[in-house]
Amino acid sequence: MMFRLLLLVLWSWVVSETAAQSPNVVFINVDDLGYxxxxxxxxxxxxTPNIDRLAQEGMVFTQAYAGAANCAPSRACLLSGMNTPRHGIYTVGNSDRGDTRTRKVIPASNQTVLADSIYTLAELFRGQGYVTGTFGKWHLGDNPTTQGFDVNAGGSHRGNPGKNGYFSPYNVDHLPDGPEGEYLTDRLTSEAIGFLQANQEKPFFLYLPYYTVHTPIIGKKELVERFDKKETTHGQDNPIYAAMTASLDENVGRLLxxxxxxxxxxxxIVVFTSDNGGIRDISYQDPLRAGKGSYYEGGIRVPLIIHWPExxxxxxxxxxPVSNLDFYPTFQSILNVQSEEEQPLDGVDITPLLLGKEITERPLFWHFPIYLQAYHPTEDGGRDPLFRTRPGSVVRLGEWKLHHYYEDDSLELYNLNKDLGETTNVANDYPDVRNKLYQLLTNWFKSHQLDLSFPKNPDYDSEFEQQQKTKVLR
Incomplete structure (x- = not known):
């Protein structure tokens, strides 16, 4: 008994000493902020002067990617360190989006909650003696306090703040209303600042997943009026969205x-990024093609800044190229801890990059075996006017990127160094490259034991589909 007590005391001392020597982490994850x-x-x-200043003081990543092109799966990738086939979260809600008569196959099933069996990034930090807090959008279950967070303000299954939800009284869970008219982005920052003040003597992991700039697009009146008078640029001309971005920047400044x-x-350590690409109907990311929900660059390439003094x-x-899947193994390395034996990780430790060194080139994979209907057929920039994406997978290695679509078993190959906008499919021009990347995908499918035998959809109607395409493109 005495020996067990001694071991417990020793372990507690080791954890506290490790935590004391480890850096605090502030992770800002903006919702739908474009590249x-x-x-x-x-x-x-x-x-965005405050965010621009953070970029000047830290490291800017020009080829950073989300693990998925929309909210819930990207967050599941970040918090679990695992790619979508492992946690099973591919989208928000149902996987059979769009009119059933326009879907050729039956998509994979979708999970909407991150399983409790998964050892989250928050649990990793808490296991090393950190106090953990999340302030904003969770979107992976009812309450993040069941999955490693000591403090939760505003996080639940909810994916957006709802009608008029950016001003108090709020619609979000686990966040008492503030004074009437209080702005949600301001409030979440105030909650995060309170967490800093309460835990300044302890090591902390502060996760700040703002609801902004997700729809509904609602900004402060005075900021909207200011941007309404400002000269716009092609595809970036929405004064309400600009007001939301300005409020985001102001609050990043408050926190810093x-x-x-x-x-x-x-x-x-301060990390600033976005959960996926922006909505193209709201803000263009040219020359990147498409936006949120698409696996062209506009849907998955995201801004990323990491600041770590000294x-x-x-x-x-x-x-x-890096992915939000890399944060889990990177923080493991910084904390000098091993992963749970039963939980594989799909990213790599990018600490060498932070220290000015290189990492071994590796392929990046995305798997999205479901449907996402279009936002705006003529604005989305997708492959198909009816869908932002149809079931498929993507691999990137070096300058090359291969898309594989399951409905017709088609392949698209792009050289991102020469064609960042993914405008010209060169799959037939570079068969060796195409076959190499296709083999990488095939091997990856096998390693994840993925079933790619999608049953045909009995409701599919090719004539109706063509009529719909013609109709929406008029």
Missing amino acids: RDLGYMGSSYYE TEIDRLQLRSNT KITPQTICTT
């Missing part, structure tokens, strides 16, 4: 200012 919706990424219409005031910056050289740019 080019920031000043430092080239936008002249949106105003408080970190500085509490003298925490030198031992705090480790990352300021004003550095990383062009190596």
Whole structure:
């Protein structure tokens, strides 16, 4: 008995000492923020001086990717470190989107909750003595406090704040109403600042998944009026969306200012990114093709800044492709802990990149065996005017990217160095490259034991489908 007690005391001491030496982590995960919706990424219409300053002080990744092209699966990838086939979350709600008469196959089933058996990133931090808090959108279950977070403000199954939901009284769960007219982005930042103040003497993992800039598009009146008078650029001209982006930037500034005031910056890693690409009908990401829900670059390539004083050289740019699947093994490495034996991880440790070194080139995979209907057929930039994407998988290796669609077993190959907009399919021009990437996909399918024998949909009507395509493109 005495020996067990001694071991427990020793383990507690080891955990507390490890935590004391490890950096705090602030992870800002914006909802539906497009790749080019920031000043430092080239936008002249949106105003993001605080985020631009963070980019100057840290490392900017120009080829960062989400693990999926829409909200829930991307977040599941981030929090679990596992790609979509492992956790089974492919989309929000049902997988058979769109008119059944336009779907050739029956899609895979979809999970809507991250299984409790998965050891989340929050549980990883908490297991090392960190206090953990999340402030905003969870979207993977009813309450993130069951999956590693000590504090939750505003997180539940809900994927957006609902009608008029950006102003108090709110519609979101686990967040008491504030004064009438209080703005949700302001409130979540205030909650996060309160968490910082309460835990400044402890190591912390602060996850800040803002609901903004997800629909409904609602901004503060004075900001909307300001941007309504500003000169726009092609495809970036929505003053309400610009107002939301400005509020986001203001609140990132508030948070960073408080970190500085509490003298925490030198031992705090700050990550700023988006959960997936932006909605093209709201904001263009040209030259990237398409947007949220698509597996062209506009749907999965995201902004990413990492700031880590005395480790990352300021004003550095990383062009190596990375994924949000990489954060889990990277934080494991920083914390110097091993993963759960039963939980495989699909990313890699990118700490060497942060320290100015290289990592071995590896393929990146996406698997989306379901349907997502179009937002706006003539604006989406997708392969099909009826859907943002149909069932398929994608692999990227180096400059090459291959799409495989299951309905017709078709392949699209693009050289991203020469054709970032994925405008010209060169699958027939480079058969060796096409076959190499296709074999990578095939091997990946086998390693994940994926069943790709999609049953034909008995309700499919090719004539009706063609009529619908003609109708929506008029």
